[in-house]
Amino acid sequence: MSIKNVVLFGETGAGKSSVVNLMAGEEMAITSPDMQLCTMTWKEYPMAFDGYKYSVFDTIGLQGPHLEVDDYLDAIVNARNLIMKLVNEGGIDLLLFCVRAGRKVPTTVQNNYRLFHEWLCEKKVPIILVLTGLEAEQNMEDWWTGHKDAFDKYEISIDGHVCITAANKLNGSHQHLYEESRHLIRKLVREHTHNRPEGPWKGGEGWFRRFTRKLRELHTGNFTLKKKDIETVLTERCGMPREAAVKLARQVREESHPKSNSST
Structure with missing residues (x-):
């Protein structure tokens, strides 16, 4: 079981x-x-x-x-x-x-x-x-x-x-x-678990993954959405305080590109 x-x-x-x-x-x-x-x-x-x-x-x-x-x-x-x-x-x-x-x-x-x-x-x-x-x-x-x-x-x-x-x-x-x-x-x-025929959700693109991907594309210049636009999504749609949105964006960028920390 x-x-x-x-x-x-x-x-x-x-x-x-x-x-x-x-x-x-x-x-x-x-x-x-x-x-x-x-x-x-x-x-x-x-x-x-x-x-x-x-x-x-x-x-x-x-x-x-x-x-x-x-x-x-x-x-x-x-x-x-x-x-x-x-x-x-x-x-x-x-x-x-x-x-x-x-x-x-x-x-x-x-x-x-x-x-x-x-x-x-x-x-x-x-x-x-x-x-x-x-x-x-x-x-x-x-x-x-x-x-x-x-x-x-x-x-x-x-x-x-x-x-x-x-x-x-x-x-x-x-x-x-x-x-x-x-x-x-x-x-x-x-x-809603055992009587649900669909079974468990095993993942997809996911917000955090999409967010990380967009930040990576921003970092390499391959994405047209501005950093400010992403922060707007986080603050207005997620209800995230702006300071937290800015800090999270920076944190994910640093995790994705650790070698570039000194130049950002």
Whole structure:
């Protein structure tokens, strides 16, 4: 039986680690708030449920507008490295986009969505929106009914959604919601991995590869798109701060042409 690769992404504080524990049925991931941004990399959690095996990869997502540029770049590069690793090792079966439900939908959800679904996975991997923090709702699904338009506004297209609580050890009146949440998210994961005839996505041109190729062509003078135009795409389409866009362009150029560092 093949192991399905699931990539979990979203802002710090969205409850990604708690979602890992919810799916696994045990405390696998550390959920302490003191662990926020302690490491800018991804973590793998092997688990099995409903007769199937999964590897769930918890990532560092893009944060709010005040994130330091170096941290922002680390998040992008680590996401790229994970996607390329999985593409080279059998493919990606599912994206889980974790968002904490609240009164307002933060604008950073669009940047995270575009980075993982659009730019890195070319819209070829099914994506499920996981809405957390709904333990106070009598009917968790009601939140989606009242806020769906906000996601449409940000042009976030998904293959499914689930409204849950990932907060364990609740009091008796809410504990049943935790068990219900585990059933709901496991069901969706199974339906969009093992019940999906297309199989895993095994890579394509990819945003980061296209980006690197364009920078190489710019460097050799074989491409007409100006460096400034690429930075505009990164800032306006990816929501990347301009300083980060400039730095990422420079970093990729240096990786592609290490001998030319002294002359650039």
